[in-house]
Amino acid sequence: MARTSRPQPHRKFIALIVAASIAITGFTAAPARADEDVAKILGGLALLGILGAAIKHSRDKDDNAVTHNYTQPPHNHSHGGHAYRGYGRDDRYVKPLPPRVRRYDLPSQCLKYFPRYSRTHPLVGKGCLERSYGQTKALPKSCRVTFWNGQRHRTGYKPGCLNSHGYRLVRR
Structure with missing residues (x-):
């Protein structure tokens, strides 16, 4: 808890x-004997010591208050220096796609x-x-295209047409 800058009532009283x-010790106008002067000085010092100890004790109580300073750790997507593999995930073996999905993947x-055929269209x-x-x-x-290359007929497939039918070119 943060301290307030406003003084508290018991500190004002002290x-x-x-x-x-x-002020009272300074107003003694009557001449006194040496014994009484020493006793008054010692009494004043004792009073000041007791008051100082009381002030220090009240300040120590404020310092012993429990404070919780929690700072949020930086959000940098790190996982404690370890690679995050997910719950129960094993990266040594990657499960292949099922054949009904894999059949739409063509080698790029x-x-x-x-x-x-064309210099601009593969x-x-x-x-x-x-x-x-x-x-x-x-x-x-x-999607099939047949063209003459000068020696024989060649066959190819238009990639845009294959893509519109759900096929995709992937690196294998």
């Missing part, structure tokens, strides 16, 4: 008593430019797909 005792290495080569993918008969016939 300060008033200290000021009054100092088969995407090539065929200059006799095609997915049928021969590469047969070697790497194996399910070319299941590809949509509307």
